[in-house]
Amino acid sequence: MNQVEKALVNRLQHGLPLVHYPYAAIASELGLSEQQVLEGIKKLLAEGVLTRFGPMFHAGELGGGLTLAAMRIPEADFEKVTGQVNNFPEVAHNYRREHDLNMWFVLATETQSAITDTICAIENVTGYPVYNMPKEQEFHVHLHFPV
Amino acid sequence: MSTSTSLSETGPLTSFVMTDTDRKLILATQAGLPLVANPWAELGKQLQMDADDVLARFQAMQQAGVIRRVAAVPDHYRLGYRYNGMTVWDVHDDHIAELGAAVGELPFVSHCYRRPRHLPYWSFNLFAMVHGTTREEVESKATQIRAVLGDACLQHTILYSSAILKKTGLRLRK
Numbered sequence: 001m002n003q004v005e006k007a008l009v010n011r012l013q014h015g016l017p018l019v020h021y022p023y024a025a026i027a028s029e030l031g032l033s034e035q036q037v038l039e040g041i042k043k044l045l046a047e048g049v050l051t052r053f054g055p056m057f058h059a060g061e062l063g064g065g066l067t068l069a070a071m072r073i074p075e076a077d078f079e080k081v082t083g084q085v086n087n088f089p090e091v092a093h094n095y096r097r098e099h100d101l102n103m104w105f106v107l108a109t110e111t112q113s114a115i116t117d118t119i120c121a122i123e124n125v126t127g128y129p130v131y132n133m134p135k136e137q138e139f140h141v142h143l144h145f146p147v
Numbered sequence: 148m149s150t151s152t153s154l155s156e157t158g159p160l161t162s163f164v165m166t167d168t169d170r171k172l173i174l175a176t177q178a179g180l181p182l183v184a185n186p187w188a189e190l191g192k193q194l195q196m197d198a199d200d201v202l203a204r205f206q207a208m209q210q211a212g213v214i215r216r217v218a219a220v221p222d223h224y225r226l227g228y229r230y231n232g233m234t235v236w237d238v239h240d241d242h243i244a245e246l247g248a249a250v251g252e253l254p255f256v257s258h259c260y261r262r263p264r265h266l267p268y269w270s271f272n273l274f275a276m277v278h279g280t281t282r283e284e285v286e287s288k289a290t291q292i293r294a295v296l297g298d299a300c301l302q303h304t305i306l307y308s309s310a311i312l313k314k315t316g317l318r319l320r321k
Contacts, residue, residue, distance in 0.1 A: 018202060059317050097309065099304070132263075133263060141257070145228055147226050
């Protein structure tokens with residue numbers, strides 16, 4: 001990444017000002033042109049440095065459901081089950097982890113009751129149990145990766 | 148995680164009531180905000196709305212916390228943060244509220260939650276996400292968490308991620 005890209009990655013993780021010309025506002029903050037900001041974001045997305053650029057919705061505040069769930073999938077079935085699980089639009093993130101419980105995903109649903117329904121549907125499709133681990137208390141959330 | 152992550156969980160319904168317009172705006176932007184000078188005008192064109200009204204709804208949703216922020220979600224592996232450690236701790240229930248808060252205050256902990264145990268199989272009830280460029284860095288951070296928890300923690304482990312299988316964020320069914 002060049003210096004402009006690094007500056008964009010750092011600044012854009014913090015959120016865009018909600019004004020009519022937000023990219024121009026970011027550009028003037030960073031001493032860039034609006035075009036550099038727009039082209040920079042497009043390039044970072046195309047290269048996969050950014051997985052997404054846009055509003056980060058909070059499913060809970062929308063009245064919906066959100067939970068973390070885990071599964072224990074034998075290696076021989078891992079790829080197949082990954083496809084089955086990822087096929088659910090309710091699966092917002094999914095990570096493979098080095099543990100007996102080797103698949104960890106976040107479910108985000110439009111209604112709270114849809115969490116249980118989705119977990120049942122995943123168990124039915126995959127044939128494996130899902131361990132539901134909803135948040136009981138939030139102590140801190142702040143994710144930022146400086147580069 | 149992330150968002151990810153970015154995604155965070157909350158409890159029951161709040162006072163914000165999503166309008167049909169809000170739902171349309173979410174559907175139109177859940178994959179990304181238009182990359183044009185005035186993204187609100189672009190969305191207005193798609194949804195036959197005035198750009199000012201689009202912007203006003205985004206401001207209202209952010210104010211209400213429905214939108215945390217409009218921001219970039221990086222692939223942390225690509226930024227050199229190769230070791231994503233979900234540290235999990237078996238903490239005495241009587242002390243988890245104060246100890247969870249103390250762990251959450253450590254500057255390198257990005258997310259920290261209390262979650263249910265699944266005994267006898269899963270005995271960990273405190274989750275603290277830690278990122279590092281090396282495994283040693285994550286382990287040294289875990290040691291610092293261990294010091295905060297002291298005798299109230301019976302056991303812990305670190306689950307490293309070895310692959311991002313999916314990272315799209317919230318998607319409403321259309």
